[in-house]
Amino acid sequence: MEVPAVSYDGLTKRFADTLAVDDVTIDIPLGSFFGIVGPNGAGKTTMLRMTTGLLRPDAGTVSIAGHDVWEDPATAKTRFGVVPDNPSMFERLTGRELIEFNGMMRGMDTDVIAQRRESLLRLLDLTEAGDTIVADYSLGMTKKIAIACALLHNPSVLFLDEPFAGVDPVARQTLEQILRRHINGGGTVVFSDHAMDVVERLCDRIMVIDHGTVLTTGSTEEITGGRRLQDVFVEMVGAQITEEGDLEWLGSSPG
Amino acid sequence: MARVFARLKLRLIANRLRRSSVIQAFGFLVSWLLAIAVGIGLGYAYGALLLAVENDLAISGTVFTLTGLAWLLLPVIAATLDDTIEARQFELLPFTSRQLAYGLTVAAFVGPGASMTILMLAIGIGVGYGFGFVWLLQLAAALSGLAFMIVASRWITTLLTDLLRSRRTQEIAALTIVGLLTLPGVAASLLVAETAENGGPGGFDIEAIVDAMEPLAWTPPGVFGLLVDAFERNAWGQIAAGMAYGAMGLVVAGLLFARSVDRLQTRAAVNRRSRRRRGGITALYPKRYPLPRTPVGSVAAKELKYLLRDSRVKAQLIGGAVATVVLVATGGAALRDTPYAPFAAAFIGFLVTASVIPNQFGFDGGSFWAYQSSSIRLIDVLAGKNLGWAAITLPLVVLAAVAAAVLSGDARYLLAGVLAGVSVTAMFTAGGNLTSILGAYPLPESNLFGSRNVSGTALIFSFLGLGLSGLLIIPIALLIGLPAFLSGPALATLGAVAATVYGVGGYALSMRWIQRLLEARALWLLDTIDKER
Structure with a gap:
């Protein structure tokens, strides 16, 4: 039997009175492009953080390629790469140095690091900016350099938390191409995003989560049933309609 | 792995220099040179003490204990001179x-703090005990002690970073630190009182003070000092015991550090908001405070709102009050009715007031926000911030005046004390304002644990600001101190009135100057602050 790329079993997390993730049990198959969608505060980021060893769950287990993330985090972290929504990086290093130190910290051979670093920089259109300090990068460039660091060790699973937020269309196109290339090479991508059109276009499997509970999961076709994912999503989680007169003052003369 | 961490730290330092402007690089280099000079100076002082005093064990134990205490406390309460590598960056x-x-411990060895300590210990041991083969053994013990201090320091900062994600724990920690800082003062007061009695009237028995400190050689950092001394005496029993104790301390601190790293990386902050704060004040204009409904009043209200929530300010207010009471109670008995009393009272008052005022360095990131979000004139932003801080300082000024009256045994010093506090506050504020406008560096804002990575340049400007303020308050000390010494409280009160005119007048003049400076430099100032934010 094939080991799933990611396997959740009863994953639960509570913050004070809030149940952030409630007993999630699901397998993500190898080679899938998996999208996690949900409204703000649904538990997407919490789930990704628990998956990548950044937040200890209250109950349940997470395995990456058969390695329990919380039993043996150091080994599990060699199997995946992560691009968090707000990556904590050494911003006073240049892009080139950042990738290089990432590789060195992972114990990679310096020749391999140099070769992969240059090809990633070229692919991400960062060759010229490679010698600029990361603190001076734009948001899109920061996301791209974070992706380069996440891909450097050729992980089998790539986790991304809202990778397209604040990224211009050209950079978005590049990121999409890289993620597709990762999938075509046998890798797995798991990402959360609010942009339903992107999720619908890229993902072959989707999970909808709200208030920490998985509302549905399955192939994109099964979930949308020929409709737009945006409409299905709003129907599932419910939409708040603004009452007539709520914002009457907005746009009137200032004061 | 150790090599990679050390290289990373060096690269970060080099990049900071490479990216800095000439003046920033100069500030950074001066900070390093200053650290090295302080290390050499302290080393010679340590060596001189060893030569001058008989009980070398007590001296070494005390030096290592105090150095350990500095390693524990300084990263928490003060800015460091370089980039600290944090555990979260490796998560x-x-x-x-x-x-x-x-890896983090190895990286911490690369930096001005470690260079300064190594220099101090190597020179001190060499000068005091002599250079030679034994010196090498003593140096090895000292380096092990430094390793312990670094591990313990990083453990404490990591633990605090983890714990201090909730406001309540921030307040508890800040108060604990103030308590720890008060301890040496209390201990010194008690020792002075005790030894003054033994040494006769007006004399202090230094040997008795040193002997009383001997137990410090058995604190975890102090035991490395004990080892240094034991190598000199060939006391093999103490060497064996000290090595076992030191190794155990190092291992325990290392395990605690590793545990804190794990908790920091994998535990979320739970910050329960109290019911009282939910739906709190949202209007910019002041409602809770009796302040004018003007732009200056609104900035002052914002400043007060932030400051009263700030753990460090709370800790300084409470700690300042507690320290004053404790110091008066412990030192008062020994000093009352001596010629030193008014000066001791003035010193305590100065310490208490000055511990709060230097936080106010006029223009900062908060000012930028107020200017940007509400288009309030920069000069009004500055005046509002000053007003907020003055309101915060007032209770301590009154308390310091009470301390002056109690210590001197004359109630008339109360008014002189209050007036002195007002004039010192005004002059400190004027000095801080000028420094922040001329220097245009975002100096540590009122965030106890958020100011650890302030650049060396900002630190230099902080010192310059403090120095300038210090110079400006000398006339105040003369106007009040001389009449108090020559004539007594009546003339001192008159001097205090003159000092208040000087302080408040100086503040008003500085604001007029600043207004002219702002007309020419506002854009540059905003650009500099925004870049560094």
């Missing part, structure tokens, strides 16, 4: 917490 990398703790 995505495949390290076990022990590996990471080891």
